[in-house]
Amino acid sequence: MIHCEGLVKIFKTDDVEVVALQGLNLTVEQGEMMAIIGNSGSGKSSLLNILGGLDKPSAGQAVVGKWDLLKMSKDQLVTYKRSEVGFIWQNNARNLVPYLTALQNVELPMLIGGKADRTYAKELLRAVGLEHRMGNRLTQLSGGEQQRVAIAIALANRPRLLLADEPTGSVDSATGERILDIFRELNRKTGVTIVIVTHDLSVADKVDRVVAIRDGLTSTEWIMRQSARDNEAITGIDKDSGIVHDLTERPIFGARHEEFVVVDRVGRLQIPQAYLEAMNVEGKVVLSFDGTIVTIGPPGVPTESREGFGREERSHTEDGGVSGSGESRRSG
């Protein structure tokens, strides 16, 4: 459904350039519900705005379904935004018209798209648990109820992709949990692909997969264990996304997830800062491969496996990435 490769976004203000995304890779399967988690300024919103057709990437590849986001004309972009994608912001005001009722708010994007459908608008409001509030103006609804109206609006044009920027950011934790449950139900019932951007770690337990974004790059990924997903099949790990073997079983989000490090097509990965510090490396590491396992160590420390197959020294890049030939990806 979504395929980003080497995605770059540079913001230019006067004579300053900010690189918000610096060659990001991401693959999302059709029907997946996943979250992108990262600190403030890591590039989450930049990515979401590109996927939503609100902003143009500077370089790289970004494809959503049949749409190539770097090559779309203005007309195609309008069609894309109207038909393919639904957007939910943390700030409801961007989605909602305060003096209209909940039902009128949901019908509005349908009217703009030329396909008024009151029955479906009501169905959506029922799906988000607002059947009893349809006739109320927005000003008469609580923050959590308004957020649920925003979800219904985002789905009004039957998008195949739903993008949510901090959807639980402005509501209490119980309402946040309810919103995520609604997402899950919609995802199961309609098959809509859902991408949530957040720094709320509790979202992790409600999604199939979490991808961490750091300094404009996807760095680590956690996939819900099969047992934790009520025997649902784990959505396949796409070879194109270049995901490497399970490096650790460190349960960042609890025992429900397996942790992976993301490796791109040319074999680069980010070594967690804590590991670099523990190894006390500066600028270079030694890489060895015994035919099954790749070992990364500080220079000058002999390892038995260094005599093994594929021994090679590689340069460690400034941001903690290691550039290599891609052998590590095949190492299992």
Ligand SMILES: Nc1ncnc2c1ncn2[C@@H]1O[C@H](COP(=O)(O)OP(=O)(O)OP(=O)(O)O)[C@@H](O)[C@H]1O
């Ligand atoms: N319009 C813009 N002009 C200039 N710089 C920008 C612009 N938008 C974002 N940036 C910069 O790009 C980087 C990534 O910003 P982005 O908003 O994508 O991060 P984020 O992870 O969504 O952060 P937050 O969680 O605080 O919203 C930041 O350094 C930010 O200052």
